[in-house]
Amino acid sequence: MxxxxxxxxxxxxxxxxxxxxxxxxxxxxxxxxxxxxxxxxxxxxxxxxxxxxxxxxxxxxxxxxxxxxxxxxxxxxxxxxxxxxxxxxxxxxxxxxxxxxxxxxxxxxxxxxxxxxxxxxxxKPLWRLLADRYNAGQADEQAWIYAAGGYYYPGKGVAELLEEMKRYLGLGYSVVKMKIGGAPGTPLKAALKEDVERIEAVLKLLSGDGSRLCVDVNGRFGLHAALVYGAALAPYNLRWYEEPLDPLDFSTHAVLAEQYAPPLATGENLFSMLDCRNLIRHGGLRPDRDTLQFDPALSYGLVEYLRTLEMLREHGWSPRRCVPHGGHQFALNIATGLGLGGNESYPEVFAPFGGFADDTPVVDSRIRMPDAPGIGFERKNDLYAVMRTLL
Structure with missing residues (x-):
């Protein structure tokens, strides 16, 4: 070859x-x-x-x-x-x-x-190749996915946020994610009040079910802000509280995990097996509830990700606790072929790279995989049009 x-x-x-x-x-x-x-x-x-x-x-x-x-x-x-x-x-x-x-x-x-x-x-489709090589031939019939959105945008208030989330529900997603912590220069108390109002509005749309909502801070907080927000968020029993702290501040993560009992999620900004191992060793994360979001496309690819999965098993973590960041078809193939817990999805942003094959509908936040050989870019017309420019 x-x-x-x-x-x-x-x-x-x-x-x-x-x-x-x-x-x-x-x-x-x-x-x-x-x-x-x-x-x-x-x-x-x-x-x-x-x-x-x-x-x-x-x-x-x-x-x-x-x-x-x-x-x-x-x-x-x-x-x-x-x-x-x-x-x-x-x-x-x-x-x-x-x-x-x-x-x-x-x-x-x-x-x-x-x-x-x-x-x-x-x-073969990549998910089948991975299942055959590394998962005893066992592949998931479908993957759990959630709609990541809720970004800040000029002029976007609560009403516009709710309209966005309604669109995701209409597309077949039952679990959604929104950004918080994005009011720079605002006193912590005022920023928290604003975010609580946004969260409660979305929860009302989700029938009050906190397990259907994730919130993401993108690493902005220090420990004090993370703890203050955590105390306010805990009663909502959210699906997860994502990346509240700098991704490499492992000891501070451990302190937060001691104080915040509901699930945490982090890892999208760790780019090697060794960094991921340091998170597992020193970050205080709990393998019974927390979610790991390592993105294979950003972290040396699948070759390194396979080493990361092996490290997790050695430390008592199930692959089901992994839900990769990125919302792309590569990670979706990995999730179904290797038995991960699911995958992120971007229904409205980062086009044409976000999203999956055009002919695979989302039903109750689950999606089936196409049988196309490879990753399946050819089944996503807008993305394949971009890729074809290289040829």
Whole structure:
């Protein structure tokens, strides 16, 4: 097997939305196409991109990782198909440990394309390939997904927030997520009052069922604010209280977990197995209720994510506690093929990268997987149109 071509480009995903920490006015994504020949007459092109929240990486791709990938000696898996780990090792040659920010994004983009091509060469959807290789052939028939939204937007008040959430319910989602903590410069007491009003309005729409609502702070709070908000949120029994603290402040997470009994969620901004292990060792998270949101597209790809899942098992965590960030088809295939707890979804933002195959409806926050070979980009017309520009 050999890689015969790699192409890359930068695609805009800018919008006027914002979370509690950043706005997306200049957000970009890298897109790549990797073409592979299997030596037996088979040829496939796999596509990849990076999740929202991290910018495109054209420099790192062009200077280091694409040249190494083109020189890689590929190996085969026991099933006779491509083993993406061999390409991954070639890309990471002469890379020092640590420093997992932008580098992990660049490698993750190429890793996604490699897995897409691998599954296409095998004539299987990626979720089936992963189940056969790593999960004793067992794949979930459908995945639990939730609608992530509730971003801040100029002129957006409670009424507009409710209209957005109604649209998600109309699309078949029963669980939704909204942003909180995004009132910069506002005294904590006033910001909390505003957020409680927003939360209670959405809960009323959800018949008062807190298990149908997640809230996300995007790492903005310090410990004091996280505890104050936690005390106010606890009576609502929300699905989870997401990333209230800096993602690398593990000891502070542990303090919050001691004080806030309902579920927490975090991990989308940890980009290596070792960082994830530090969270598990020192973050005080509880494997019976908390959710881990590591995003394979941002964290060196599936090759590294498989190591992360193995680490979690060694520490007593079930893969069902993993619900990846990103709202993309790559993570959805991983979730169904490896038995994760579900996947994020972006019904209205980060188009065309957010969302899933066009012909897979959402029913009660669950979605079935298509049988298309690979990740299934070809079944999402708007996204495939972007990917085809690389060809």
């Amino acid at each position: 050999r890689i015969i071509d790699v192409k890359q480009a930068v695609a805009p995903i800018s919008s006027a939305i914002a979370n509690a920490y950043i706005d997306f006015s200049k957000m970009t994504a890298s897109i790549v196409a990797v073409t592979i020949e299997d030596g037996q007459g088979g040829r496939a092109t796999g596509f990849g991109f990076n999740s929202n929240g991290r910018y495109a990486q054209p420099g790192l791709l062009a200077e280091r990782f694409i040249p190494r990938l083109l020189e890689a000696s590929l190996t085969t898996h026991d099933d006779g198909g491509l083993e993406p780990a061999s390409a991954w090792m070639a890309m990471m040659k002469n890379e020092k440990p640590g420093g997992h920010g932008d580098r992990s994004v660049a490698v993750g983009v190429l890793d996604m394309a490699l897995w897409d091509a691998t599954a296409k060469l095998a004539g």
